[in-house]
Amino acid sequence: MLAAILVMAGIAVAIGLALGWSAIRFKVEGNPLAEKIDAILPQTQCGQCGFLGCRPYAEAIAKGEADINLCPPGGEEGVKKLADLLGVEPKPLDETHGAPKPKSVAFIDEQTCIGCTLCIQACPVDAISGAAKQMHTIIAAECTGCELCLPPCPVDCITMVPIAEDLPHWKWKHPVVMLKQVSGDSSA
Amino acid sequence: MSRELFKFKGGVHPPEHKAESNARPVRAAPLPKKLVIPLRQHIGSPAKPLVSVGDRVLKGQMIGEADGTISAAVHASSSGIVSAVDQQPVPHISGLPDLCISIETDGRDEWVEHRPLDYRALAPADLRIRLRDLGLAGLGGAVFPSAVKLDPGAAQHCPTLIINGGECEPWITCDDVLMRTRADEILQGVAIMRHLLGSTEILVGIEDNKPEAIAAMQAAAARMDFAAEIMVVPARYPGGGAKQMIQVLTGREVPSGKLSTDIGIQVFNVGTAYALARAVHHGEPLISRLVTVTGHVLRPQNFEVLIGTPMHALITLAGDRDGTTGVLMGGPMMGMPMPNLDVPVVKATNCILVQSAELFPPLPKALPCIRCTRCADACPAELQPQELFRFAKAGDFGRAQEYHLFDCIECGCCSYVCPSHIPLVDFYRYAKSEIWTREKDKRAADLARERHEFRQFRQEREKKEKAEKLAAKAQAKRAELAAAPDAGGAAPSEADAKKALIAAALARAQAKKAETAPKNTDHLPPGTQREIEEIEARRAKIRELARQPLESDEKP
Incomplete structure (x- = not known):
């Protein structure tokens, strides 16, 4: 009887230790x-x-x-x-x-831009290059189209330009779906 | 010659229809009034335009330079004036335009200065750059820049060089005719490839339905100073596919996701070898190619065509007929329907196939897949087309990739044998392009995440640095002040220290103000001083004047 209890307790302790050790050793960082x-x-x-x-x-x-x-x-x-x-x-x-919109990138009208840097500070991905009193430009490849640069602009010189479909961006469409042939007789 | 040939799995044998066009001699297509030369004619980055509207260009002049490693130059196919550098329709199934250079030809066909290259004297890397600048790209269909393929890479040599004269697709005969008429130059091109790749074994694969081409190539090979084995392979579609040709000639398979060079084999089309010989021995860039015009025309034949010639001109030349239902660029198995016929001939145009209802009856309506697996028997890539179709149709692209969608060579054998007439290849193309788009989106999202996280990190860092700097400054000042009154004796209280800090700051500000006062008004000569006073007086007067009406306005 005692031996059985000891054996079970021993197993419990061993497993407990193993679990405790692995909880530390294999701890998952972050969520x-x-x-x-x-x-x-x-x-x-x-x-x-x-x-x-x-x-x-x-x-x-x-x-x-x-x-x-x-x-x-x-x-x-x-x-x-x-x-x-x-x-x-x-x-x-x-x-x-908000509703989903077609993918766009921001575009700065360089004639109107006064170089105030407000949009640069608003851009969450640093996709606007420029400096104080210098013209600003969007790095189109890095713009996510978040529109966060639109409200701060004091001269409203930023517009969102939808990405047009061109050859490098063209994709094959889903082939025309097969339609079941419904003749007049069978539908009747 | 008694080398053992191997077999590839699957494949089909559609009616060949080669005799229509290969009997007539090659004819040079006349110079069109206007050439439209797309800048994207090869796989990789498009060429960058070098000319602008109004420039006069000569035949063979580079008008677009290679941009990046995987790219090739484009050249003016004849002399004339550049009339536009803009978006023009190009031979693509979408019908979308692309950047092209239009040239109004002057009819003089005046060559730019060009001279042969001594390929043995040039360093291989220099020679490859010259070939890239001569616009060489694979003429078998994929138009991959040849200079890149001619680089043996780290291995320093590529033991086996295969020259592909298979031309397995029905109707097309441009390679057949090229081998019949220009076998010597093809093999001269092979000699240059051999030099660049350091190949020891050269195999030329030609399907057995081209006896004249085989005879011509054998005769030419006997005249060469190196051994090139002309191997006759049984005609079976898609035996002219690079991977299938490798398997038939060597018995080796290119592993999934690998390149043929990984197993020491490089494959070139016969047309590419010919273009290479012209480039090296004559200094001519790739500005023309053989094009088969066949199908529903009066005189199906091969033309020597300048790149940029509109397709409708060729069809007129071959004799257009009523009842045309469409035009394919390429053959019936892999060809692309052309949205309109104003599009130019490009480096990839091997065939213009005019369709009619008799030659190409419209396919019956597609029926549901009955899972007969005839497509799996026909698939030369040993895939499971019926499964790929199921996943592509359902949008389950991950599973399609697990079933090796990207090993599909889009040869069309599965669609050809399908008893339900399902356009299977269209589904695979759709699935591939969806996967590519998603990967591109994913890369863009990863970049955005990285940049956003870095921005946050940078803002944190700036904030911390600013706080540290301020703290250090305050600390230094406090220490300085603490040291000063100590000389007087009494230790200052906390409030006194603060007051002293403020006083010091005030003194600093005053000193700064005095420092920054404009200095150019001090020590002026009397004349200038007088002028300044006069101006000041005028200003005072103006201010006075400006104020008066305002006050008078306010009074009533």
């Missing part, structure tokens, strides 16, 4: 779920969801504090991916946070 959510978010950093960028929104979703349908740039597809990841039902995009 892996937030990482996964962040990987799905479009990284526009526009703040339309009400958070200060994609990462804080991802963390809020991971904690269950925010809904999954607040990201307009991610669109319905993004909501679906988040729903798949989190194992919840996808829901329509929350229109109060």
